[in-house]
Amino acid sequence: MSEGHSIFSPRYAALTIGIILAVMAVGFEGLAVTTVAPAIAGDLDGIRLYGWIFSAYLLAQIIGTLVVGRQIDRKGPAWPFTVALIIFAIGLIAAAVAGDMIVLIVARALQGFGAGAMMTCVYTAISLSYPDELRTKILGAFGTAYVLPSMIGPYVAGVIAQQLSWRFVFWGVLPFLLLAALLSLNVFRKLKVPAVQEKGTTRATWLSVLLAAGTGLFLSGLGMLPQTQGIVLLAAGLLLMVQPLRKLLPEGTLTFRPGLPSLLASRGLFFAAYAGTQNFLVLALTDVKGVAADMAGLIVASAALSWCAVSYLQSRWDAADQGQGRQKRIITGVLLMGVGIAIVVWVPGVNIALSVLGQMITGIGIGMAHPTSGAVAFVNAKEGESGEISANLQFADSFTPGVVIGMGGAIVAVSQAAGMTMGYGIVGAMALHVLLIAMSLFASTRLKTGRRSLV
Structure with missing residues (x-):
């Protein structure tokens, strides 16, 4: 394979490995906290503030993502990435030594701001450093690096918390962060953005x-x-x-305006449906169907496996057709996600076999649609828009899922207050995800009629 067709060639290797480590650090930390949060709240006597372990992270991530995107377009990604790494590291250390719940929540806010800013910088580096023919490859690796922790993160975090302490979960992320900085910071310093008017x-x-x-x-x-x-x-x-x-957001995103706005809307909707389904399927399996927690985790991990496999394959398909089939892959991917989610939507009829089948199909779908949508967005960024586009992509991956999962939780709560079983409440939450997929599918059909052809 020639240098121009490998993300691990000498020209790109340091940045590629640095990006993968940074993404894995953020992904592992987020999933690990989900596992150890009950232990944290119990140890710090903070059950009443339990939800803020996650909400503080989400809200700060919104600010970090959107603010840093504008800073990148003015100053380049090196300085914002350095600051993001430092803030994320301070958040990890503060959480590891937290003596009460308030300190822990502040630490989570620092982690959220740093993670949002860091991922925005990573997306920008992908836009500025890699040619279009390599972007689907690095975005596929990006997705794999984020998904892989979902297969081992919760288990590893549980073992660490049980054998040592939940505090070591935060300490354990720091070496990966340091190595990511050592590999990628020098490359980030060399990245230049075109001079643009203050926005x-x-x-x-x-x-x-x-x-x-x-x-x-x-x-x-x-x-x-x-x-x-x-x-x-x-x-x-x-x-x-x-x-x-x-x-x-780009004008017209909320109304599915053809072009880039529809692309971002479609991505936010299908990613929210994926994240929501993962969360509520675990709840359905453990609390409704009586499946053991470790088995439920393995079932959900099946989506990560198919996502990783198809992320690799879609980059080969992209190279074969020189990007001409990108819109078709996005539409097909979203459609497959709809099929996968529909298989598990009826909780009373769900069993282990159906759950694995639904998860595998859903993983195939998002493995096609997620990296391809990122590549499409970057190839259509105007000069000086890399940071803003990166922020929009990261925003779609974080804000929309957070809100949708909250809506699903409210559906479950309201159904139980009305005297229904939890199973039927989860069916309502799953039905919301199917609706989101339908909206995403509609938005994904409107990519070719924007400012420029999006594929």
Whole structure:
């Protein structure tokens, strides 16, 4: 294989390995915290603040993602990436030594800001460093690096927490972060972005903070439904979220405008459906069907396996047709996700065999659609837009799933308050995911009629 066709050739090897390690560090940390969160809350006497272990991370990630995207387009990715690494590391150390829940939540906020900013810088480096024919390969590796921790992360974190302490989960991420910095920082310093006109970074910062505040109210309200206080907070959060979303995302994203806006909308919707299905299928298997937690974890990991395999294959398909089949792969991938999710939507009829089949098909679908959508977005970025496009991609991968999972949790809570079983509540949450896939499929058919052909 020639140098121009390998992401591990001497020209790209250091950056590729650095990116993979950075993504794995973020992915492992996020999944590990899900496993050890009950132990953290119990040890720090903070059960009443349990939800904020995750919400603080999500809200800070929104700010880190959107603010840093604008900074990159002004100053390049090297300085923001360095700051993001430092903030993420400080968050890990603060969590490892936290003596109470408030310190732990602040640490999680630092981790969220650092992770959002770091992943935005990584996307930008991919846009600036790799030619179009290699982007589907590095984005496939990116996806694999993020998914692989889902197969071993929860188990490893559980063993560490049981044998040592949950604090060692945070300490254990630091070496990977340091190695990622050593490999990639020098390359980041060499990346240059075209000089562009100031895009109102200060205004974007305030809009990001407003969006985070609105999202916090929205998620808090969801957790209190069906109480009146919950409805009020949910409505207030929605009102605060609408304007920042309209201003921070490309115009027309919320209305599926043909072109790049539809691409970002489709990606956010199908990724949210995937993440939501993963969460609620585990709940269905363990709490409704009585499947052991370790077996449920293996079932969910089957989606990660098929995602990894197809991520590799789609890069070969992309090379074979020189990118001409990208829209078809996105549409096919989203359609397959719909089939996979539909197989597990009816919880009373779900068994281990059907769960594995549904997960494998869903993994194949997202393995086709996710890296391809990133490549399409980058090839259509205007000069000086790499940071902003990177922020939009990272935003789609983080904000939408967080909100959708919160909505699914509210559906389960409301159904139980109405006297229904948890199983039927999960069916309602799964049905929401099917609806999101249908919307994503519609958006993915509108990629060729934008500013430029998106494929």
